[in-house]
Amino acid sequence: MNHEQSPKLKIVETADGSKTIYNPEVGENYHSKHGALQESKHVFVSSGLDYYLQSNTASKEDAVSILEVGFGTGLNFLLSADFCADEKVKLDYTGIEAYPLSLEMISQTGYEQYVSAETWNNFLSHYEENLTSTEAVTQNCQLQIAHCQLLNFESNKQYDVIYFDAFAATYQPEMWDDTAIAHTVQFLKPGGVFVTYAITGNLKRVMKALGCKVEKAKGAPGKREMLRAVKLA
Numbered sequence: 001m002n003h004e005q006s007p008k009l010k011i012v013e014t015a016d017g018s019k020t021i022y023n024p025e026v027g028e029n030y031h032s033k034h035g036a037l038q039e040s041k042h043v044f045v046s047s048g049l050d051y052y053l054q055s056n057t058a059s060k061e062d063a064v065s066i067l068e069v070g071f072g073t074g075l076n077f078l079l080s081a082d083f084c085a086d087e088k089v090k091l092d093y094t095g096i097e098a099y100p101l102s103l104e105m106i107s108q109t110g111y112e113q114y115v116s117a118e119t120w121n122n123f124l125s126h127y128e129e130n131l132t133s134t135e136a137v138t139q140n141c142q143l144q145i146a147h148c149q150l151l152n153f154e155s156n157k158q159y160d161v162i163y164f165d166a167f168a169a170t171y172q173p174e175m176w177d178d179t180a181i182a183h184t185v186q187f188l189k190p191g192g193v194f195v196t197y198a199i200t201g202n203l204k205r206v207m208k209a210l211g212c213k214v215e216k217a218k219g220a221p222g223k224r225e226m227l228r229a230v231k232l233a
């Protein structure tokens with residue numbers, strides 16, 4: 001995949017009524033056709049963020065940090081920001097995105113139905129600034145969208161949770177090879193949680209070799225299993 005954002009991107013509906021984007025150059029949706037909202041809630045918010053918060057008793061004064069590979073529409077960010085606001089936990093979120101969507105396209109996703117008006121309005125109004133710097137979206141939530149290829153992303157930070165939301169390996173195998181996964185996992189803290197919607201033998205092997213405990217978790221609708229890994233100390 002070596003294109004800039006395609007002008008032919010289309011907004012399409014998924015089985016739970018929530019929308020996603022179809023990229024005809026990749027031949028793939030940004031989310032599961034079985035339900036964008038359900039997938040995002042189940043795989044990332046519930047099996048990743050909530051799981052991390054439940055198994056770690058860090059003070060609510062400390063922000064939880066999330067790194068997302070493939071920021072796309074921002075649905076995972078929006079749901080995470082709302083979840084953290086409800087739980088009264090501060091959020092420090094970085095999304096890596098090689099081909100950022102236009103503000104116009106994001107504003108047509110209809111995702112305002114699923115989050116508070118404050119989260120949605122602040123996300124839209126800061127989106128373009130967030131592409132170049134870290135900006136607070138609300139008092140307790142800051143976002144940075146790193147506009148770069150995954151392999152060019154650099155940071156001194158290690159994150160509590162990683163959301164790995166690349167296009168499927170059939171469409172973009174280079175995002176799932178040993179180099180891409182190792183590059184991603186270096187940004188995970190010991191005790192941190194890595195989640196993705198898929199699970200393959202190779203992914204399990206690579207994650208174990210990188211010092212993670214790997215678990216098959218229940219998948220989102222349409223998928224039996226997904227991968228969750230915890231980095232061992």
Ligand SMILES: C[S@@+](CC[C@H](N)C(=O)[O-])C[C@H]1O[C@@H](n2cnc3c(N)ncnc32)[C@H](O)[C@@H]1O
Nearest residue numbers: 030070071072073075076098149150165166167
């Ligand atoms: C499955 S979609 C992500 C969906 C997104 N999480 C959302 O909620 O809308 C995959 C994303 O990865 C981005 N992408 C593709 N190649 C990339 C690369 N080499 N580095 C970073 N992002 C990439 C695509 O532009 C797309 O936004």
